Amino acid sequence: MAPGAVPFLPTEEKALRESFVRDEDERPKVAHNVFSDEIPVISLAGIDEEGEGCRRKEICRRIVDACEDWGIFQVVDHGVDAGLIADMSRLAGEFFALPSEEKLRYDMSGGKKGGFIVSSHLQGEPVQDWREIVTFFSYPVRARDYARWPDRPAGWRSVVERYSESLMAVACELLGVLSEAMGLERGALSRACVDMDQKVVVNFYPKCPQPELTLGLKRHTDPGTITLLLQDQVGGLQATRDGGATWITVLPVAGAFVVNLGDHGHYLSNGRFKNADHQAVVNSSCSRLSIATFQNPSPEAVVYPLAVREGEAPVMEEPITFAEMYRRKMSRDVEMSRLKKMAKMEAKQKEAAPAKDGEVAGPAAGPAAGPAAKPKTMEEILA
């Protein structure tokens, strides 16, 4: 466990522990419940209609506009049974209410694939996220490891299986729309994922004593093709289009899925579709639950733009596998955090001993100012 990390979130303490305190530039700029209506809510009713002036054309147009704009949209009338969504949400809430020992039966630290963990499954995070997660890999079906799926609360496994299957269908439908928008045939994006992976992450954000100092989940883009996020009515999902200068809080819509384009979707569209830049904020009055279903290509799938429009250059230098794409992304993230930490330490040292007139302040000495880190392997990235 990282220094200062705790096995459970200290929700009863009055002041936030240092390990959760974000640098000022990373702290929330907008409250969890000041909602924006900028992200379109799109009904998928009639998506099967074909022909001139049909509903499908209008739905596609709105989805494509949203992908070019924020890389985010919400869908309703998506065909997933409302009772199933209610069951999934209820069971997710019940899981986090289980006693700590029960949740820790699925402890995933040490790089285990799936289970329960506090904050993050990544190593070397300089600041902790204010959340607990339970995660499991649901597709391909042959790769399911039921030993890593909770067996409590009762009914979890069968509900989760039905939920995963329903969301896989919605995801494939949406990938069909995006493929057509790229001038390709409907199955193109799904095929580029080879044997599509699906991973479900249930996020639980307890109420927090000082939410203005921390994040439930730090700013990021999702690595995969698309993510379907189910959130409760509390609010906390935020998005930025200007590199984090300004943020909006996505309006929670009951029964809707928020669809985020991921890095893979971004690359395959040659950068035409944005990869949603997002984070989750917390609050001091109640906990929040969200269920993210990540649709990813298989690790060996080749990542390269499927369509490059006239006058554009490919956004990638060479085709790489998704596993390599993910590894590079993660080591970039770790390296960025390292550099930021170094810069902060240098600034502190300069503050303590400012350069005298005529003297040039040199780089900080010590281990933090060492040579650039060597590329990390996945084993070094996962907690």
Ligand SMILES: O=C(O)CCC(=O)C(=O)O
């Ligand atoms: O909880 C949220 O609103 C965001 C979750 C998310 O972005 C993720 O799990 O990748």
Ligand SMILES: [Fe+2]
């Ligand atoms: Fe995300």
